[in-house]
Amino acid sequence: MPVHNADIAAAFDEIADLLELRNENPFRIRAYRNAARVVRDLRLDLARELARDAPLPKLPGIGADLAGKIAEIARTGTCRTLANLRRGFPAGITELLRLPGLGPKRVRVLYERLGIASMEALVRAAREGRVRELPGFGAKTEAHLAEAAAVRLGGARRFALALAAQYGEPYATYLREARGVREVVIAGSYRRMKETVGDLDFLVTTTEAAEAVARFTAYPEVREVMARGTTRAAVRLACGLQADLRVVSPESFGAALHYFTGSKAHNIALRRLAQERGLKLNEYGVFRGRRRIAGATEESVFAAVGLPWIAPELREDRGEIEAARAGRLPVLVALSDLKGDLHAHTRASDGRATLRDMALAAKARGLSYLAITEHSQRERQARGLDSVRLARQVDEIRCLNEQLEGIRLLAGIEVDILEDGTLDLPDAALAPLDLVVAAVHSRFQLPRAQQTRRILRALEHPRVRVLAHPSGRLLEARPGYEVDMQAVIRKARERNVALELNAHPDRLDLSDLGCRQAKEEGALVAISSDAHSTDGFDVLRFGVGQARRGWLEAKDVLNTRPLSELTRWLARR
DNA sequence: GCCGTTTTCGGCCCGACTGTTTTCAGTCG
Numbered sequence A: 001m002p003v004h005n006a007d008i009a010a011a012f013d014e015i016a017d018l019l020e021l022r023n024e025n026p027f028r029i030r031a032y033r034n035a036a037r038v039v040r041d042l043r044l045d046l047a048r049e050l051a052r053d054a055p056l057p058k059l060p061g062i063g064a065d066l067a068g069k070i071a072e073i074a075r076t077g078t079c080r081t082l083a084n085l086r087r088g089f090p091a092g093i094t095e096l097l098r099l100p101g102l103g104p105k106r107v108r109v110l111y112e113r114l115g116i117a118s119m120e121a122l123v124r125a126a127r128e129g130r131v132r133e134l135p136g137f138g139a140k141t142e143a144h145l146a147e148a149a150a151v152r153l154g155g156a157r158r159f160a161l162a163l164a165a166q167y168g169e170p171y172a173t174y175l176r177e178a179r180g181v182r183e184v185v186i187a188g189s190y191r192r193m194k195e196t197v198g199d200l201d202f203l204v205t206t207t208e209a210a211e212a213v214a215r216f217t218a219y220p221e222v223r224e225v226m227a228r229g230t231t232r233a234a235v236r237l238a239c240g241l242q243a244d245l246r247v248v249s250p251e252s253f254g255a256a257l258h259y260f261t262g263s264k265a266h267n268i269a270l271r272r273l274a275q276e277r278g279l280k281l282n283e284y285g286v287f288r289g290r291r292r293i294a295g296a297t298e299e300s301v302f303a304a305v306g307l308p309w310i311a312p313e314l315r316e317d318r319g320e321i322e323a324a325r326a327g328r329l330p331v332l333v334a335l336s337d338l339k340g341d342l343h344a345h346t347r348a349s350d351g352r353a354t355l356r357d358m359a360l361a362a363k364a365r366g367l368s369y370l371a372i373t374e375h376s377q378r379e380r381q382a383r384g385l386d387s388v389r390l391a392r393q394v395d396e397i398r399c400l401n402e403q404l405e406g407i408r409l410l411a412g413i414e415v416d417i418l419e420d421g422t423l424d425l426p427d428a429a430l431a432p433l434d435l436v437v438a439a440v441h442s443r444f445q446l447p448r449a450q451q452t453r454r455i456l457r458a459l460e461h462p463r464v465r466v467l468a469h470p471s472g473r474l475l476e477a478r479p480g481y482e483v484d485m486q487a488v489i490r491k492a493r494e495r496n497v498a499l500e501l502n503a504h505p506d507r508l509d510l511s512d513l514g515c516r517q518a519k520e521e522g523a524l525v526a527i528s529s530d531a532h533s534t535d536g537f538d539v540l541r542f543g544v545g546q547a548r549r550g551w552l553e554a555k556d557v558l559n560t561r562p563l564s565e566l567t568r569w570l571a572r573r
Numbered sequence B: 001g002c003c004g005t006t007t008t009c010g011g012c013c014c015g016a017c018t019g020t021t022t023t024c025a026g027t028c029g
Helices: A005-021 A026-041 A046-051 A064-076 A080-086 A093-098 A104-114 A119-127 A139-153 A161-175 A209-217 A250-261 A264-276 A298-304 A320-325 A355-364 A387-403 A448-460 A485-495 A512-521 A534-549 A563-571
Strands: A181-186 A199-206 A222-228 A232-237 A242-248 A280-282 A285-288 A291-294 A369-375 A408-416 A435-439 A464-467 A498-502 A525-528
Touching: A005 A026, A005 A046, A005 A064, A005 A080, A005 A093, A005 A104, A026 A064, A046 A064, A093 A104, A093 A119, A104 A119, A119 A139, A161 A181, A161 A199, A161 A209, A161 A534, A181 A250, A199 A209, A199 A250, A209 A222, A209 A232, A209 A242, A242 A250, A250 A264, A250 A280, A250 A285, A250 A291, A250 A298, A264 A280, A264 A320, A285 A298, A291 A298, A355 A369, A355 A387, A355 A534, A369 A387, A369 A435, A387 A408, A448 A464, A448 A485, A464 A485, A485 A498, A485 A512, A498 A512, A498 A534, A512 A525, A512 A534, A525 A534
Parallel strands: A199 A242, A369 A408, A408 A435, A435 A464, A464 A498, A498 A525
Antiparallel strands: A181 A199, A222 A232, A232 A242, A280 A285, A285 A291
């Protein structure tokens, strides 16, 4: 069994959980949490590096001890520290820590007094009224925990970014109508454009805090008010999404926006930076002693600690602070940089609009070219095209291009990569096309080596120029297939094939880290809508957000190039 | 457990809300 970075990170997180239950040194616990995050974010496959005796790079927050544990886990899948800790508690008890309202102290009380070590046992005990008898618990806590545990057992989930936007944006609009409100921003992971968000963090600046809190909790879609104070509140919406409100006065807007945008790790790093300068950074501003020296804007907050403004998408403590210090922040790609779209469907396969409608919709969004890439014959359920229907569509596209102005359709295909790495259409059918996009749509369960070989072979095909949704994942539904992504990215670079960042809300594939790896390896990324209707182009902004999280600049993205340049790129291999 | 142009020891981010308490611990973000 290969040990992935994610496995090492999970082991460290579990150690941190168990140390918390034992009430150990909180800084030691933090060291494990930090190490888990650093390892999880790493592109370099640690176990594989160690297997070929390569020395580990120096990683922030990982010293001799943790490096030793990484080696131990990479070799054996676990480590003695974890095994020893596990002996002290029943398996699965750490899942209780994930429940809102339950931390290590209370989990320990539940376990020691009532023997509770699972979600099911907690629900049972709460229903029987035994939880309220415990010290530090009461009837309200018991009810909250029973509810939270039941929700978790029913499969609580994170929301895809685009879905969260559908709920969050109308809510923000509603809040803007409260008396005295100046600014309403959805901060948090939403503003950082993370692929999924666990809750919506609303930041409001107003002169009438009470008014804003009242309006927030009175929103018609609120199912439950979980907390309500003078400057903050928390609710659960009918859709299941949690929303948090934070109210500050306008002079603190920038500091609060920064604080509430996170990430937590980024905030901690920035506060340390402030501390080194003898300053204190909190959500109200940057302070020297009692005097506020910054806080009205985010720029002023960063400037106070000696940094240029850092885009929210970068704020993960993945090197952005060091880059800012060195004046090496990327100039991130923006939605307005996109000149075209290289993946779309029409009625010919499983789309809903006509060629002409799709072309006009793309043009209306300021794009100057659009590749039509239907499914190929193997995709029966999507009415995939065979050679004959494809040839007919190519004719239609050529014909339509004569009539269109300001937008150019490219004749393409999203051809299936078959199990052996060959393509689902003969070369003769692909020859007349402007663009061949290749994709895996079947046999996700192949062993890693075989899946990798399959995709590498497809990339060798002389006509293939884009690899669609490279990992095959569906957010919150299906993990990506097992594949050596580094080998795929390197082959793509070698063959001058672009890796798609499919902007469909359920995909966002490549991931942010995949984008960053592509950039480091020098491979191009194509941000594509995979539009199946004229509204389907709306998702491009989420694709751009993901690309920005991956540190991509306009030059790293294929479809920021104007048509003439793209045509030249397509002409040469 | 990590880290160091003040330090190899003694620090390690900061504030709000809840519920259960009689002044605050636990939890969260």
